[in-house]
Amino acid sequence: MFKVLKKDKATKARLGRLYTDHGEINTPCFMPVGTQATVKTLSSEDIKECGAEIVLCNAYHLYLRPGTEVIKKLGGLQKFMSWHGPILTDSGGYQVFSLAELKKVTDEGVEFKSHLDGSRHMLTPENVIRIEGDLGADIIMPLDECLHFPCERDYAEISLKRTNEWARRSKDALLKNQTKTNCKQLLFGIVQGASYLDLREQAARELIDIGFDGYAVGGLIVGESWELTHEILEHTLQFLPEDKPRYFMGLGSPLDIVRAVKGGVDMFDCVMPTRYGRNGTAFTSIGRVVVRNGAYTLDEKPLDENCGCMVCKNYSRAYLRHLFNTSELLGHRLVSYHNTYFYQHLIGQLRQAIKSDELDAFAKEFQKSYRDNNR
Amino acid sequence: MFKVLKKDKATKARLGRLYTDHGEINTPCFMPVGTQATVKTLSSEDIKECGAEIVLCNAYHLYLRPGTEVIKKLGGLQKFMSWHGPILTDSGGYQVFSLAELKKVTDEGVEFKSHLDGSRHMLTPENVIRIEGDLGADIIMPLDECLHFPCERDYAEISLKRTNEWARRSKDALLKNQTKTNCKQLLFGIVQGASYLDLREQAARELIDIGFDGYAVGGLIVGESWELTHEILEHTLQFLPEDKPRYFMGLGSPLDIVRAVKGGVDMFDCVMPTRYGRNGTAFTSIGRVVVRNGAYTLDEKPLDENCGCMVCKNYSRAYLRHLFNTSELLGHRLVSYHNTYFYQHLIGQLRQAIKSDELDAFAKEFQKSYRDNNR
Numbered sequence: 001m002f003k004v005l006k007k008d009k010a011t012k013a014r015l016g017r018l019y020t021d022h023g024e025i026n027t028p029c030f031m032p033v034g035t036q037a038t039v040k041t042l043s044s045e046d047i048k049e050c051g052a053e054i055v056l057c058n059a060y061h062l063y064l065r066p067g068t069e070v071i072k073k074l075g076g077l078q079k080f081m082s083w084h085g086p087i088l089t090d091s092g093g094y095q096v097f098s099l100a101e102l103k104k105v106t107d108e109g110v111e112f113k114s115h116l117d118g119s120r121h122m123l124t125p126e127n128v129i130r131i132e133g134d135l136g137a138d139i140i141m142p143l144d145e146c147l148h149f150p151c152e153r154d155y156a157e158i159s160l161k162r163t164n165e166w167a168r169r170s171k172d173a174l175l176k177n178q179t180k181t182n183c184k185q186l187l188f189g190i191v192q193g194a195s196y197l198d199l200r201e202q203a204a205r206e207l208i209d210i211g212f213d214g215y216a217v218g219g220l221i222v223g224e225s226w227e228l229t230h231e232i233l234e235h236t237l238q239f240l241p242e243d244k245p246r247y248f249m250g251l252g253s254p255l256d257i258v259r260a261v262k263g264g265v266d267m268f269d270c271v272m273p274t275r276y277g278r279n280g281t282a283f284t285s286i287g288r289v290v291v292r293n294g295a296y297t298l299d300e301k302p303l304d305e306n307c308g309c310m311v312c313k314n315y316s317r318a319y320l321r322h323l324f325n326t327s328e329l330l331g332h333r334l335v336s337y338h339n340t341y342f343y344q345h346l347i348g349q350l351r352q353a354i355k356s357d358e359l360d361a362f363a364k365e366f367q368k369s370y371r372d373n374n375r
Numbered sequence: 376m377f378k379v380l381k382k383d384k385a386t387k388a389r390l391g392r393l394y395t396d397h398g399e400i401n402t403p404c405f406m407p408v409g410t411q412a413t414v415k416t417l418s419s420e421d422i423k424e425c426g427a428e429i430v431l432c433n434a435y436h437l438y439l440r441p442g443t444e445v446i447k448k449l450g451g452l453q454k455f456m457s458w459h460g461p462i463l464t465d466s467g468g469y470q471v472f473s474l475a476e477l478k479k480v481t482d483e484g485v486e487f488k489s490h491l492d493g494s495r496h497m498l499t500p501e502n503v504i505r506i507e508g509d510l511g512a513d514i515i516m517p518l519d520e521c522l523h524f525p526c527e528r529d530y531a532e533i534s535l536k537r538t539n540e541w542a543r544r545s546k547d548a549l550l551k552n553q554t555k556t557n558c559k560q561l562l563f564g565i566v567q568g569a570s571y572l573d574l575r576e577q578a579a580r581e582l583i584d585i586g587f588d589g590y591a592v593g594g595l596i597v598g599e600s601w602e603l604t605h606e607i608l609e610h611t612l613q614f615l616p617e618d619k620p621r622y623f624m625g626l627g628s629p630l631d632i633v634r635a636v637k638g639g640v641d642m643f644d645c646v647m648p649t650r651y652g653r654n655g656t657a658f659t660s661i662g663r664v665v666v667r668n669g670a671y672t673l674d675e676k677p678l679d680e681n682c683g684c685m686v687c688k689n690y691s692r693a694y695l696r697h698l699f700n701t702s703e704l705l706g707h708r709l710v711s712y713h714n715t716y717f718y719q720h721l722i723g724q725l726r727q728a729i730k731s732d733e734l735d736a737f738a739k740e741f742q743k744s745y746r747d748n749n750r
Contacts, residue, residue: 040703314419330416
């Protein structure tokens with residue numbers, strides 16, 4: 001199901017391959033985020049062209065719209081969105097806690113009112129597994145409780161106990177449900193534990209005892225400093241098994257991804273490429289480019305002179321600036337496309353660097369040339 | 376510059392070919408509208424894939440943003456928008472009269488305040504030719520005065536005199552300007568005359584005396600009935616020379632285009648494919664489909680079962696409905712793409728039908744199967 005093909009000599013990075021019913025995924029990998037069964041502004045053909053091998057969708061959003069039954073009847077998520085490769089579905093635990101109203105968390109699950117129409121719903125570990133089974137994703141995430149930063153120690157302990165119990169119930173539910181789905185589904189455990197290093201260790205050990213197909217680090221990038229994010233991540237990674245994929249949920253900026261790959265992370269997802277794309281900010285080999293900037297009015301150069309994507313081959317900064325200045329939707333799409341390609345290209349370069357034992361040198365070079373004003 | 380390759384036996388339709396510095400255009404042709412140097416939501420690659428051979432841009436909009444000088448310095452419109460085929464620019468006369476504020480029309484030209492920032496501008500026949508020269512379009516339209524319906528006879532006469540005088544000045548200006556542009560530009564005359572058949576005839580005869588590379592019928596679809604539109608069009612067409620292309624500005628619905636082709640029109644443009652696309656209305660071989668409709672919730676069929684476009688090959692009505700219901704921009708693009716393809720496919724079918732002397736039968740069949748609830 002997962003093979004480590006090579007370990008980097010100088011860092012903890014690994015080159016791997018993950019096998020699913022809908023195809024193989026080379027790791028480290030970056031998953032474009034298609035929350036509502038669409039990577040915003042991009043078609044499935046675009047995502048494939050950009051080099052992505054797996055996309056992420058969100059069970060909470062799809063459960064509410066168009067509804068799990070609809071997607072099930074239409075033959076599952078792959079067919080629905082015309083993406084014929086692997087899909088990972090996030091349970092939507094994070095969305096319940098961040099978007100829904102009047103949440104009530106009990107040991108049974110989370111009761112909430114839909115952020116769309118106020119209708120009442122209940123998510124439990126068991127029905128989330130059923131929802132994700134109906135959606136038919138290749139990799140599924142269990143329901144967990146997401147905490148904000150900072151979080152009191154007492155509550156973090158109570159919550160962790162609940163999240164890990166939910167993880168156990170999720171695995172039981174999957175074992176019962178597996179025969180009913182179209183494809184073999186891989187279930188990952190999510191390591192929580194807030195910002196307490198010992199709770200992170202405890203979380204990891206308990207999940208490993210239950211046994212999952214992969215392990216995710218969750219509950220980070222919720223308000224803590226970037227140094228603390230990486231400290232908790234790196235602390236947690238040491239307890240995760242070598243022979244299973246490791247997924248850092250919600251990361252991140254190019255510099256953060258490079259650092260986390262060096263720490264041994266195999267899988268990433270983040271809305272940044274498309275969210276920034278829609279705002280007119282491009283990721284390039286030398287840092288961010290805000291295309292609306294007046295300096296680009298007459299700039300014939302592509303977004304990134306080192307990029308081989310469809311947008312950089314065909315369109316100038318001056319044209320992209322014009323599209324954003326005139327509120328033309330094509331601008332959103334072209335910069336989202338470039339950013340998605342940039343992330344896939346970067347993660348491909350990281351894989352290549354691990355293969356040729358040059359990751360440390362590549363990372364240093366990248367950190368030198370990539371200026372990130374926001375960090 | 377223009378060749379009539381074949382005349383239909385049963386109707387006034389013609390098969391033709393128009394030659395420009397940026398390529399040939401098979402007529403009858405439909406020009407997707409790229410007002411601001413972008414066919415809304417579609418890339419230049421998309422437009423080409425859909426089969427378009429020429430696109431239309433708008434001089435008024437581009438003069439205001441990003442500015443004529445900017446596009447000139449960037450090497451012209453083709454390079455700016457990465458569309459390497461022929462381009463026609465509308466002068467923007469229509470936009471001045473419909474969008475701008477505080478218009479003042481004199482024999483010299485039109486003074487107006489920009490609809491964007493209230494800045495004062497003046498368009499004259501001469502500076503419009505200069506603007507269109509700087510933009511570098513292959514086919515350019517002169518400044519004209521657009522009248523509303525109904526229009527008093529007295530004013531229609533005064534206005535026509537002015538419009539035709541502007542046409543003469545435009546031709547003079549082009550002859551002086553031609554050496555300065557990158558490509559040979561074809562100038563069309565625009566037949567005005569409001570809803571007065573005799574004024575339409577007069578307009579056509581005077582323009583022919585001046586001599587243009589093609590003739591457009593303008594000032595229609597401004598509030599009159601569809602029957603009157605076609606009556607005025609068909610009346611006007613009889614005065615236009617056989618050996619020059621005839622362009623009906625701003626038309627139209629699929630049924631209107633079929634009828635106008637039978638009447639002898641060679642060129643069309645209309646915002647309908649992309650405007651309706653962004654609203655979630657698709658043109659199909661059996662009529663319009665409103666994709667948001669609840670009836671499509673579980674509909675696995677493509678928008679049009681007789682369509683071979685990228686969207687119909689890959690995406691279901693159910694998925695497109697979901698995209699519109701969740702306000703996902705991909706929906707705008709996919710339906711705009713399908714509609715643009717549909718129009719190109721239809722015009723291609725009309726060309727084929729003329730070629731094989733089956734236009735009348737094709738038109739009858741199309742009128743029978745295409746239901747248009749809005750007509």
